[in-house]
Amino acid sequence: MRVEKLDEADRRPSLVDDAYAAMKEEIRESRFPPGYQASEQEIALRLGMSRTPVHEAAIRLQEDGLVRILPRKGIIICALAPADMREIYDVVIAIEGRAAALLAEMPEAERGVAATELAAHTTIMAAAREAGDLAGWGHADECFHRTLVERAGNGRMIRINQTITDQAHRARMLTLKLRRELGASVAEHEQIIQAIRIGNAASAQEQAYRHRSRARDELLPLLESFGLKHL
Amino acid sequence: MRVEKLDEADRRPSLVDDAYAAMKEEIRESRFPPGYQASEQEIALRLGMSRTPVHEAAIRLQEDGLVRILPRKGIIICALAPADMREIYDVVIAIEGRAAALLAEMPEAERGVAATELAAHTTIMAAAREAGDLAGWGHADECFHRTLVERAGNGRMIRINQTITDQAHRARMLTLKLRRELGASVAEHEQIIQAIRIGNAASAQEQAYRHRSRARDELLPLLESFGLKHL
DNA sequence: CCATTGCAGCTTCCATGGAAGCTGGTAGAT
């Protein structure tokens, strides 16, 4: 039978989905800069659709913490203060730490597959560092951390991680240029991978925790000293 | 000046907010049972409003993972399989573990206040257990865990915890009746409190982790053996 | 000169209707 079974999930995106994706992309790339305020009408015009899909997409974006809807004033793009970055880091520490432990507790076969994939990303990072390719390094690092959570196989954790990553994306783009010790990350990633490979859950969690804590302690003072009140 | 400054946050709830709160309550109390499917029209009628607020509230509830919107079919209340409970437990372990560590790292004054509040909830639990008051025990336990996360002061963690707790609420009501060893929880809570009080972050995290792991390992087999495919 | 009031213009909020899509059943053909 050729039943397409488009019952679940795989439907063509509605206008609301389009609006959601488009607005999220604009925010990620700072084309809607933080603090920018616009009316739904204005955004609808820009996206070439009516106000309703924009309104409903804004609700979802507000739920994601990316915008705030000010009743009868408009939609405002949320800015991130250093305090927000601290919150975000703590969530990431919690989620990635647990994900690393879960990975290490898996059967050896699955652990091995995950470790190999993580190692591949880390290798790319090391190469990018040698080549002075900052963007490439950042992308590979992002892949490593996303893989770490996704391979743990907990859908709710994956979703939380995605949401929090979206929030931090703009700040990440900025801090990428401020970093100096890219080498430490590679070494720490390898320790995490090793702990997963040998199935040591406690160590995997601890290594993941330390890795993010170090990055946090390195970047937060930078953000504060640069007087970045919001981004 | 008597400016009310209703600029931020404190506005009277809109119809959408009403619909959101009402539907969430209906779901929590199983008056909309899991698996139940209804049209927006039907719910709008029941809540005495038009379809639009119901539609927008449904978007938020879907974002929370409580319902699914099936295009051109209706709104369906999400059921929880044991696999979902496992996911939820892992998220809670991650969040509460980190929250406990954060609390233990706070200045002594704040730690003390939090520890005292946590101890109060635990005392109520112990008393309820003596009195055979299962509902009272459950409520105090809930307060303990909510306080643990809220006192850590991370708004994003609090939100995640709230969302995940809402999802698990129905299952919690059910498993409450199945539990046997209520005493273990009291003892474990006291260990968590002690670690926070002396400022031992690693221990606090570990104790919180073990507490939830034990509960998970105790309840998940129960759910599975009772053949509870969904709730 | 300062405070208050009224008003105009902006915005979202919510209701409603047309359009399109999915489902299930029925009638017809093979």
Place this chain on the structure above:
DNA sequence: ATCTACCAGCTTCCATGGAAGCTGCAATGG
């Protein structure tokens, strides 16, 4: 008997308009 095509009825999706609320400014009264 079985399979296909179609149709009716249901649903959401999206556009649009009226209503109400907030803001800022100008005019008015103290």
